[in-house]
Amino acid sequence: MVDSIGALGGLAIMWKRNSITFTCCTRMQNRLPSKVRSLSLNLEFIILDVYGPIPIDKKRVVWQEIEHFLRNQDAKNIIIGGDFNTILHTTDKSGGIRSIKQPYRDFANWISENNLLEIKTELGLHTWNNKRKGFCNIVQTLDRFFFKGDMSDFNSELKAIVLPWSGSDHCPVLLELLGEAKTFGCPFKFELMWFKYEDFLPNIQKWWNEGVFVGSKLYCLVSKLKDNKHKLLDWNKMKFKNIFEEKIRIEKELELVNNDVIQHGMTQTTYEAEKKLLCEYEDILAKEEIFWKQKTRETWLEDGDRNTKFFHNSVKRKRERNKII
Structure with missing residues (x-):
């Protein structure tokens, strides 16, 4: 977990203990890498939790840091996900000014240069909502998951599902590995x-x-x-x-x-x-x-x-x- 600065940033990863094992690596303010092993699917990979800052110059610094991290990893498969605070296409935004600016093009080029494959989301398109009414309402796709490696290892077992928000302006995005480990019943406890x-x-x-x-x-x-x-x-x-x-x-x-x-x-x-x-x-x-x-x-x-x-x-x-x- 990485603490937020006021209302900005902050990173946390949650998982089911009976499904996977988790080992957190060195954490930074804008990224949190962890080694993951799926117990049911016998898969090992690295997941990199990311928070993209709002200023474009700071965004580019984070992209360079992630690129350096990817080049120095021996892991076969890496998943990168989080709030990148930028869109990729005009369809990623509804309301407000819809135009592709240079930061969006730079983000698309960074994805292409690092051979990242986007994990398409299900049950929703946009992940951020400014919560305003009528013509002032703006929604965008800011939260994403990317994959780098051999997708055939996962056998279509990897899913990203947009969940409904409850108070926040961001929708949570659930990364799901199909094939749960066997669970056991809890012992009787007097409450x-x-x-x-x-x-x-x-x-x-x-x-x-x-x-x-x-x-x-x-x-x-x-x-x-x-x-x-x-x-x-x-x-x-x-x-x-x-x-x-x-x-x-x-x-x-x-x-x-x-x-x-x-x-x-x-x-x-x-x-x-x-x-x-x-x-x-x-x-x-x-x-x-x-x-x-x-x-x-x-x-x-x-x-x-x-x-x-x-x-x-x-x-x-x-x-x-x-x-x-």
């Missing part, structure tokens, strides 16, 4: 947050009394515990599915609104719809934060502080302490 529901203890007593088993006392005890565990898991899903299903619903509706804005620009209707959905989304995220806070067992922080990063790090540290090597 203290269950005590927040008034029907929790009465249900436990009810389920315990409902279970009737024939056999030794030890057999009956183990059977009752297993029976209560399954009923408790079903009850847990019923109580918490609303939070996560509602989050998915809002994200899908935001995606529809975003696509409408991309195709027709920002109108009063889409502006109000997005504003309403973002308020609902903020409420859902607050509820989700409480859920993660209970996962970390941290009780000294106030609810609503939105310390999601802290909670996730706390969960990670707890898991590392509990890991058996």
Whole structure:
């Protein structure tokens, strides 16, 4: 991770731990290289996360640094992606002045000279929106992925998917390697947050009394515990599915609104719809934060502080302490 400077820059890479292994290399302000190995596809490559500065002179410096990095790599396959802060074609922009300027030509020449192949995005064309209404609305394609190497190694397993934004002026772009590693079920864990529901203890007593088993006392005890565990898991899903299903619903509706804005620009209707959905989304995220806070067992922080990063790090540290090597 590379920290931002105010509202500008900043780089972070996220991945599924059960699908790939990640090793971060030397990081710079505008680029973050990492060595990646796909566990399911048995592929090794380098991914270079990039943030392109806005001034054209600084853009050219970053392009030269990336070119130098590419020339000094022994890796067979390299993926370069991020916010390049420039377009390539007139179709990459809607609204405002649409003309190909010299910086765009320089960017296209840099791509050609370094033999970079663009990974075309799916489910969306433009990745940046100034969030203004009507004729003032401008959308552009600023975020991209490029590939350098032997594409046949991936067997069409590489995809870049534009996801709906939620508050930011950029759409996230998901780089996906098809073929997931096998996942394993999580062990049963008792959660203290269950005590927040008034029907929790009465249900436990009810389920315990409902279970009737024939056999030794030890057999009956183990059977009752297993029976209560399954009923408790079903009850847990019923109580918490609303939070996560509602989050998915809002994200899908935001995606529809975003696509409408991309195709027709920002109108009063889409502006109000997005504003309403973002308020609902903020409420859902607050509820989700409480859920993660209970996962970390941290009780000294106030609810609503939105310390999601802290909670996730706390969960990670707890898991590392509990890991058996």
